[in-house]
Amino acid sequence: MELLINIDVDDLERGIGFYETGLGMRLARTLFDGTVAEMHGACAPVFLLAKPPGTFATTRSDSRRDYARHWTPVHLDFVVESLEPAIERALGAGAELEDWPRDFDWGRQAMLSDPFGHGLCFIEWKGDGYGANAER
Known part of the structure; x- marks a missing residue:
């Protein structure tokens, strides 16, 4: 696939x-x-x-495209080597920081949006990343 x-x-x-x-x-x-x-x-x-903007998203829906910040259950995560330089680079290109970097046992994460309202996250792995939490 x-x-x-x-x-x-x-x-x-x-x-x-x-x-x-x-x-x-x-x-x-x-x-x-x-x-x-x-x-x-x-x-x-x-x-x-x-x-x-304003065009229909599908032929079966009344939803229209809107490039203001929107929420969807699908977003992109970009794994970066170092969080702060990646954030600065994205902000300089027009992204918005939506949540300060947070620490987790698998690494660090910052939440942003691109200039078109799409949510995205930057992830900086620590150790085995998500593998540190693998249950099987």
Whole structure:
């Protein structure tokens, strides 16, 4: 199975800039008449999809795209070598810090949002990371 991550953005160039500058990804190619940017640098490709605000999210829903901060049960976690420099880099590129770094037995985590309202976390592993809590 292959995993592809798709993220709606209202401004493709700004999205490319954030994911390059803020997260260290790189533009691999553009697709579909320049409306999709394929970004590399993570374990799975991230596709930024140019979708104007106010457009319908699906044909079966009245929900419309809104790029203000929103909550969804799905978000991206980016594992970083060092939390503070990653946070500063992302903030400098337009992210917002939503929760100060917290310490856990598996490592440290900071919660942010990208300039398009999508939640994301930075994780700095300690030891075996989540493996420290493995039950089987």
